Amino acid sequence: MTFDIITIIWLSALVFLGGFVDSVAGGGGLITVPAYVLTGMPIHMALGSNKFSSFLGTAFSVFNFMRNKKVYIKAVPVSVVFAVAGSALGTWVVLLVNPDVLRVVLIVIVPVVAVFVLVKKDFGSRDRSDTLKTRTILIGAGIAAFVIGFYDGFFGPGTGTFLILIFTVFLRFDLVTANGNSKIINLSSNAGSLITFIANGQVAWQLAIFAGVFGVLGNFIGSSLAIKIGAKVIKPLLVVVLAILLGTIILT
Secondary structure, eight states: OOOOHHHHHHHHHHHHHHHHHHHHHSOTHHHHHHHHHTTTOOHHHHHHHHHHHHHHHHHHHHHHHHHTTOSOGGGHHHHHHHHHHHHHHHHHHHTTSOTHHHHHHHHHHHHHHHHHHHHOTTTTSSOOGGGSOHHHHHHHHHHHHHHHHHHHHHTOTTHHHHHHHHHHHTSOOOHHHHHHHHHHHHHHHHHHHHHHHHHTTOOOHHHHHHHHHHHHHHHHHHHHHHHHHTHHHHHHHHHHHHHHHHHHHHHO
16 A cells, blocks of 8 residues: 555654653553554554554653663563453453443443542552552552453453553552553553564555654653653543543444
8 A cells, every 4th residue: 555645744643642642641542543544544454553653652662661760570570471361361252242341331430530530639649569568569460460451352442541540549659650560561462463463464564664653752752751740741641541532432
């Protein structure tokens, strides 16, 4: 497929925006997936191309969080393993159960979560994970990764956002550290999915590489801002992403 310069420019701008949002609060795919679909390419190629640019951007975001020591390294291995297991199970279950059940549940839950984040003034402003034992954090990280991995395989939208929220609420990380750990899980799941898309020739390289550069830029700027300002920028953007997610769920 060939794409005109106007298409390349507006897609790159949206991928930049999606990368910025994703690196700060998760949910960037709510912007980038529709953007790739609107180029007119087949849906599987749109998903594969989006996965490529998302992988690139998330990799740089992970690098930034790790470079600034905003990742709880001990929880990474268990989180990745359980996220993959949960995703596999969720994908299998979705073949047996109608996902509309979860859609209805989310329409109720998402507004409640958004109000909670908005009303709780000190939400994620400081790291209180030191009040928990290392074993508790590792078990909690495994459970969180499995549950959200299952959600990703079963339904999908807003996976990164829900990871940030769970790491903050239950494991008592500040929003920046919760974000850093969620990005590593996202990167792992993206890698597995991307390999499958590439193996099946479902990446429009000429467009995905160009847009991916802007995705990297958006992720790097967004993660740098999140690390520097912390909860002040992450918290309001989380609410915005949750609102977009709710609208997407209702309209699809």
